[in-house]
Amino acid sequence: MRDATLSGIVLRESQFGESDKYVTLLTHEVGLIDCMAKRARKAGGALAAGTQPFCYCRYTVFEGRERTFVRGCDITESFYGLRNDLRKLTYSCHFADIAMDIAQEGEPNEDLLSLLLNALHLLDKTDRDPEAVKAAFEMRAACVSGYRPEAGLCGLCGSKGPMRAFDFGSSAFLCGGCLGGAMAGGRVVALTPGAASGIARIIGSEGKGAYGVGIPDDCLREISEFAHMYLCDKMEREYGRLAFLGKIT
Ligand SMILES: [Zn+2]
Numbered sequence: 706m707r708d709a710t711l712s713g714i715v716l717r718e719s720q721f722g723e724s725d726k727y728v729t730l731l732t733h734e735v736g737l738i739d740c741m742a743k744r745a746r747k748a749g750g751a752l753a754a755g756t757q758p759f760c761y762c763r764y765t766v767f768e769g770r771e772r773t774f775v776r777g778c779d780i781t782e783s784f785y786g787l788r789n790d791l792r793k794l795t796y797s798c799h800f801a802d803i804a805m806d807i808a809q810e811g812e813p814n815e816d817l818l819s820l821l822l823n824a825l826h827l828l829d830k831t832d833r834d835p836e837a838v839k840a841a842f843e844m845r846a847a848c849v850s851g852y853r854p855e856a857g858l859c860g861l862c863g864s865k866g867p868m869r870a871f872d873f874g875s876s877a878f879l880c881g882g883c884l885g886g887a888m889a890g891g892r893v894v895a896l897t898p899g900a901a902s903g904i905a906r907i908i909g910s911e912g913k914g915a916y917g918v919g920i921p922d923d924c925l926r927e928i929s930e931f932a933h934m935y936l937c938d939k940m941e942r943e944y945g946r947l948a949f950l951g952k953i954t
Contacts, residue, residue, distance in 0.1 A: 707767065707768055708765070708766070708767050708768075708776075709734070709765075709766055709768070710763055710764070710765055710766075711730065711732040711733070711734050711735065711738070711763070711764045711766055712732060712733045712734070712761075712762070712763050712764070712781070713730040713731050713732030713733060713734075713738075713761070713762070713764065713818075714730065714731050714732075714759060714760065714761045714762075714818070714821065714822065714825075715728050715729070715730060715756060715757065715758050715759060715760050715762075716729045716730065716731050716737075716758070716801045716804055716805055716808075717729040717758070717801065717805065718756065718757075718758055720746065721741070723746075724743075724744050724745070724746045724747045724750075725741060725742065725743050725744065725745060725746065726741075726742050726745045726746055726756060727739055727740070727741055727742070728740055728742055728745075728756050728775065729805065730764065731804055731808050731814075731817070731818055731821065732764075732813070732818075733813060733815065733818060734813060735810070735811055735812075735813065736808050736809050736810060736811055736812040736813050736814055737805070737808040737809060737810045737811075738766075738773060738810060739772070739773070740764070740766055740772070740773045740774060740775045741772050741773070741774050741775070742756045742774070742775040743774065743775075745775070751777065751778075752775055752777070752778060754778075754780060754783065755778030755779070755780050756775065756778065757783070757788065758788065758797075758798075758801070759783075759784040759787050759788065759797055759801070759825060760778075760780060760782075760783050760784065761780075761781045761782040761783075761784065761822065762778040762779055762780050762781055763778065763779045763781060764777070764778045764779075765777040765778070782826075784797075784825050784826075784829045785829075786829045786830075787825060787828060787829050792835065792950060793828045793829065793835065795946060795947060795949060795950055796828055796835045796838070796839055796947070797825060797828060798946055799839065799944060799946045799947050800821055800824055800825070800839075800842055801821075802944055802946060803842070803843070803846050803936065803940075803944060804817060804821050804846070806940055806942070807846060807849070807850040807940075814849070816849040816912075817846070817849050817850075819912055819913070820842060820845050820846060820849060820912075820915070821842075823912075823913040823916055824838050824839075824841075824842045824916070827916055833916070834925070836925060836926075836929050837916075837920050837925055837929075838916060839929060839932075839933075839947070840907070840920065840925065840928050840929040840932045841907050841910075841915040841916050841918065841920075841932075842915075843929075843932035843933055843935070843936040844904065844907045844908060844915070844928075844932040844935065844936070845907065845908075845910070845915045846936060847932075847935055847936045847939050847940075848908060850939070850940070852876075852935075852939040853908060854871075854876055854877065854878065854908065854935075855877065855878070856868075856878060856904065856905035856908045856909060857905065857909075858878075859877070859878060859879055859880035859882075859883055860872060860875050860876075860877020860878060860879060860883075861877070861879055861880075861883040861886075862880060862882065862883050864880050864882070866878075866880050866881075866901070867880065867881065867898045867901060867902070868880055868896065868898075868901040868902075868905070869881040869884045869895065869896060869898065869901065870884045870893050870894060870895045870896055871893070871894050871896060871931065871935075872892070872893045873892035873893070873894070873934075873938055874892050874893075878901065878905075879893070894931065894934065896927065896931065897924065897927060899921055899923065899924040900924045900927040900928050900931065903918065903920050903921070903924050903928045904928055904931060904932070906918045907928075907932075
């Protein structure tokens with residue numbers, strides 16, 4: 706790549722020098738890419754608006770000898786509202802942390818980019834409960850990174866359920882009949898039938914359909930906690946950014 710046009714979203718920025726910044730973009734064309742944006746921190750500069758976190762733009766980039774430079778940008782969607790609401794911003798940063806871990810340099814990941822853009826759209830433009838968006842994002846993020854559990858069959862007896870638990874040891878859902886025997890040894894989380902059903906529907910939904918799964922209010926917390934636990938287990942790290950929200954609300 707010499708000169709190129711990339712469509713993507715700013716996942717992360719870091720200041721450099723007096724007026725420059727590095728941005729990490731998640732793009733349709735090349736997956737993750739780090740770019741230098743010269744004078745992007747100068748108010749009113751050509752790159753100032755389009756290099757803000759969560760801006761989705763068409764970027765003109767130039768590959769220099771040692772790094773790639775952003776030369777211009779044309780904003781497709783600024784997601785402006787996300788940067789002016791602390792709660793929405795915290796959720797957005799949480800999504801970006803996860804996307805940073807899943808995305809790879811040089812490898813497009815349309816499923817991940819679509820999952821992220823839809824989540825940010827729902828946060829910014831609708832009154833959808835951020836916790837419901839987060840639950841679907843986390844569960845589907847684990848799926849698109851290669852950790853999609855079999856949600857339709859009990860991992861022990863093969864029956865179609867209803868499922869009543871998830872065994873983290875074997876990464877399998879368990880039906881009510883198998884729950885008792887499994888609880889003794891492994892890392893097993895019990896699930897209510899409503900939550901197990903909601904989780905299965907999210908897992909089975911492609912694209913933005915995951916956000917259209919109607920999650921009953923009385924199951925939301927359970928599904929959200931499970932999605933978080935499942936993602937952290939598969940990614941082998943703790944995503945703790947949302948704990949901050951509990952301290953300010
Ligand atoms: Zn079973």
